[in-house]
Amino acid sequence: MRRASGAIFGLAYGDSLGAPTEFLDMKQIRRRFGEHGPTQLNGDPALVTDDTQMTIAVGLALLDALENPPFTPDLITPMWRRRFVDWLNSPDNDRAPGNTCLRACRGLAAGKPWVDATVAGSKGCGANMRVAPVGLAPGLSDETRAGASQLQAALTHGHPTGLAASELTAFAVRWLADGMDPSDLPGALRERCHDQRAVYHERWLGGLWRRSGAGSPEAFVARGWDECLGRLDALDAALARADRSSDPCEITGAGWTADEALATGLLCFLLFPDEPVEAIRRGAASSGDSDSIACLAGAFAGARLGLAAWPDEWASRIEYADDLARIGAAWD
Template sequence: MVTGRASGSIFGLAYGDALGKPTEFLDMRRIVKRYGPDGPRELEGAPALVTDDTQMALAVGEGLVYALTHPPFTPDLVAPIWRRKFVDWARSPDNNRAPGNTCMRAIAGLAEGHPWVKATIQGSKGCGANMRVTPVGLVPGLTGEERSGAAQLQAALTHGHPTGLAASELTAYVVWWLREGMAPTELQSALREHCRSQRTTYHERWLGELWQRPGVSTPAEFIARGWDECLEVLDRLDAALPVADRNADPCLATGGGWIAEEALATALLCFLMFPDDPVAAIWRGAASSGDSDSIACLAGAFAGAYLGMDAWPAEWATRIEYADRLTRLGRAFD
């Protein structure tokens, strides 16, 4: 019986992030030159340092824990908590891991007190929208509307593009479905069905007037673009998997992961190539020419949600940065 799925997922996110951190801005030639043909396989350092991906996932997760202990769980409750968590992170001396420009620009607006719908970067669908959403997928007991709305809201605080919202929701659901025991072989069809069923669903209670911008007539028109772009990248994933070369750069098939939908698809490709080998899944994400830390961290979140904490090398749990916070978060959701 698989146990510790939430812990396995949140630690897996951090492990993938740490493994991909040294390769994030390297092409495959330089990765092979530095690490050999097998790429990085071991965590570096004591502790093994993570990036802003894990730091912001912890902010989302710890904000969720606080919100859920002060019910009811509503956007009016959790949005100010996440605002404060994000601003605290941006001002922290630990925020020295090449944070994304979109996140920093949007959080600067939040820090100045602007409404988040004004502070967000409307045209951005960078992977910062979904690199941090894993905790939303780990929370038990949420309704579908709450999980979808929360996943999109945490993205929307910084990334206002509809594809960033849709990809974040899909990422959260992959984590949730795997945590609940869905077979990896069922993910692709479940993702497509979710895209189709949600195509015109705009979560106004969570997103407010975010949809209002020039050239957009209705909330449904706004959000449909995000779901359509996610379906397009799922087409690429479907085409890549049957012929996937486990020794090839996954970014060649599904994109470099710098944008939200590609981060989801390429992380899924890494996980689905190695569904029973979590270390191989994050290695494949780290040994890639794209946004290696974000791809590997999502692949690790998926693998850990499916296989549980015991699937990871036991010694890594004491070597990873923020081990105490990761432990508390995993236990809260387990």
């Protein structure tokens, strides 16, 4: 089914579809795109945002690291640092990137230890919009996948909610690629929140927790898991309403933070589990961080349904198609 390619291309498709609506409210979206919102990619190439650019950075570094085992924090950290700094300095970094990513990457470029460069109080969706490759990478233990997903977030976003939401996003992608039924996903994510609530991955995160003022590493991470649990409660409420036509941000949040982006991206996917284009269209037609919401919805839908579920002609039109194809093909 080429599920890795489905996820990585789906992520870019959602990002591209949601980019023109990111800073519009629902009235503006309907006025510009009609009642249904955007349904087709625009342009050739169809441009993406920093969401896809940074996902590619995470993915290409992972490809390099996995070719040089063992996969450890000491191996991947400088690779991600280099890729993030390259993104910072790229002339294509002109897609309204988030201030947290810019600020942290400038610190990385200046040679600061990443624990000092990261924005410790930020839980923005930049933490998990780019984590899908960690979920797709084959052969990782659960502990390694968890630590790596949190580390890639922590390089720029040091808040525990960003870390927890990134881990949940990566595991959602992994579980869907492994065949989990979408209806089982919210419960599985909730169970992981409870299981991991006091687990601090010191080998991957070092002394990051000390920057928070928390009394212990366990207290630090618990805050993130608890916030994600609250957001999963909102997801359950939204799914119970099963409203496919209203703004998906109304209950689960606008997606500017990592936990909201996870919940609202999941909502868009779970409302349309067998209709991937509708899932990303719903994310794009939202009042919040529409490109990140649709980006995550596309990753979830593609991980479940594979590359063939997307319109064939989109693959040749999406920006960075060669990089996306390289990552997907390596892990299909």
